[in-house]
Amino acid sequence: MRAVMLNSVPATPALADLPVPRPEAGEVLVKVAASSVNGFDLAVAAGYLQQMMDHRFPLVVGKDFAGTVEALGEGVEGFIVGQPVFGVVMKPFLGPGSMAEYVTVSAGYGIAPLPEGLSLAEAGALGLAGTAAVDSLDAVAPAEGETVLVSGATGGVGALAVQLAAARGVRVIATARPGVEADFVTGLTGAKVELVDHGGDVPAQVRALAPAGVDAVLHLAGDGAELAGLLREGGRIASTLGLTQDAVQGAGVTVHTVMADPNPRTLTELAARAAAGALRVPVTATYPLERAPEAFAAFGAGTLGKIAVACS
Ligand SMILES: NC(=O)c1ccc[n+]([C@@H]2O[C@H](COP(=O)([O-])OP(=O)(O)OC[C@H]3O[C@@H](n4cnc5c(N)ncnc54)[C@H](OP(=O)(O)O)[C@@H]3O)[C@@H](O)[C@H]2O)c1
Known part of the structure; x- marks a missing residue:
C-alpha cells in the first residue's frame, strides 16, 4: 500500500x-x-x-x-x-x-x-480536532450567556470549538486577523462572533469587549498565562497546549490541561452534529x-x- x-x-x-x-x-x-x-x-x-x-x-x-x-x-x-x-x-x-x-x-x-x-x-x-474542541469546551463548561474567548479560532480545533460554543448559547470572542481569517471565523456559525486581532494587542482588545473579564478561555494558541490573565476571578481556562495550574498560580482561576479523548461516544456525537448540518x-x-x-x-x-x- x-x-x-x-x-x-x-x-x-x-x-x-x-x-x-x-x-x-x-x-x-x-x-x-x-x-x-x-x-x-x-x-x-x-x-x-x-x-x-x-x-x-x-x-x-x-x-x-x-x-x-x-x-x-x-x-x-x-x-x-x-x-x-x-x-x-x-x-x-x-x-x-x-x-x-x-x-x-x-x-x-x-x-x-x-x-x-x-x-x-x-x-x-x-476526529482529533473535534474531540479536542468538545473536551476543551466540556472542561470549562460555560453556562448559557457566559463569555468564552477562543484563542486559536482560525485553526482546526478552534474553528470547531467556535461553532460548538455558539451552539451552547455562549458569547464567543474569537481570534482572527482582519481579512480572510476574519471572514473564515465569522462564516463558521450563524451566531454572532466578536473578533480580536491576534496580530495586535489581544489583552487590550479583549478587555475592551469584556471589562470585567471573560468567564472562560480556550487556549488553543497564544500565551496561556497571558490569556489566563483575561479571566474574571474564578474563571476557567482549558489548554490543549499543556498549560498547567502552576503557570498561573495565584490568579484565582482554574486551569484544565486537556488531552483529547476520542471515545466512541464523543465521536458519535460529533458525527451526528455534523451529519445534521449543525457543525461544519x-x-x-x-x-x-x-x-x-x-x-x-x-x-x-x-x-x-x-x-x-x-x-x-
Ligand atoms: N492536547 C491534545 O489532545 C490536542 C489535540 C489536538 C490539538 N492539540 C494542539 O492544539 C493546538 C490547536 O490545534 P489545531 O489543530 O487547531 O492547530 P492549528 O490548525 O495549527 O491552529 C492554530 C491556529 O492558531 C493561530 N494562531 C497562531 N498564533 C496565535 C496567537 N498568538 N493567537 C491566536 N491564534 C494564533 C494559527 O494561525 P497561523 O497558522 O496563521 O499562525 C492557527 O490558525 C495545536 O497546538 C495542537 O497541537 C492538542
Whole structure:
C-alpha cells in the first residue's frame, strides 16, 4: 500500500510502498479514504515525541481516518466489512498511522460508525480536532450567556470549538486577523462572533469587549498565562497546549490541561452534529496522498481550518 512514512526522526515524511497491515485480535482493518494533518503529526516528524512514545519504524504518520471496514481481527463484534467508519488512531506506540491506504485500529476506542449525511472527506478531518474542541469546551463548561474567548479560532480545533460554543448559547470572542481569517471565523456559525486581532494587542482588545473579564478561555494558541490573565476571578481556562495550574498560580482561576479523548461516544456525537448540518467540518484544502508532504509544509506555514489528505 502507499503510505506517508518516516524511517527515522526528525525527518520529512515521504511516500513509500509498505505491506498492508493485518488486524490483530480486537482490531479493525480500515481502507482509508481520508485523513488530515494535525499538530501531533508535525511533532512526531520533528522528533519531539522520542522520549514519550515508542517509535516503530517504518512509522506511518497520521491520527485521523475515515474509510470503510476492510477486515475484522479475531473477536471483533459491532462492526461489519464494508461499513463506513471514522476516528483517531490511538495506539500506545507510534507506527501504524492513518496517512496510508490502510490502517489497523482498536475496535473499542477511537472509532465510530459514520452516519449518513457526513462524507468520508469531512469525517477524515473531524476526529482529533473535534474531540479536542468538545473536551476543551466540556472542561470549562460555560453556562448559557457566559463569555468564552477562543484563542486559536482560525485553526482546526478552534474553528470547531467556535461553532460548538455558539451552539451552547455562549458569547464567543474569537481570534482572527482582519481579512480572510476574519471572514473564515465569522462564516463558521450563524451566531454572532466578536473578533480580536491576534496580530495586535489581544489583552487590550479583549478587555475592551469584556471589562470585567471573560468567564472562560480556550487556549488553543497564544500565551496561556497571558490569556489566563483575561479571566474574571474564578474563571476557567482549558489548554490543549499543556498549560498547567502552576503557570498561573495565584490568579484565582482554574486551569484544565486537556488531552483529547476520542471515545466512541464523543465521536458519535460529533458525527451526528455534523451529519445534521449543525457543525461544519472546516476543511480549507485537500491534498492527494502522494502530495501529503506538501500538506505538512502548508500546515507548518500557517493554517486556516483543517488540511485534508485524500488517501484512496
Ligand atoms: N492536547 C491534545 O489532545 C490536542 C489535540 C489536538 C490539538 N492539540 C494542539 O492544539 C493546538 C490547536 O490545534 P489545531 O489543530 O487547531 O492547530 P492549528 O490548525 O495549527 O491552529 C492554530 C491556529 O492558531 C493561530 N494562531 C497562531 N498564533 C496565535 C496567537 N498568538 N493567537 C491566536 N491564534 C494564533 C494559527 O494561525 P497561523 O497558522 O496563521 O499562525 C492557527 O490558525 C495545536 O497546538 C495542537 O497541537 C492538542
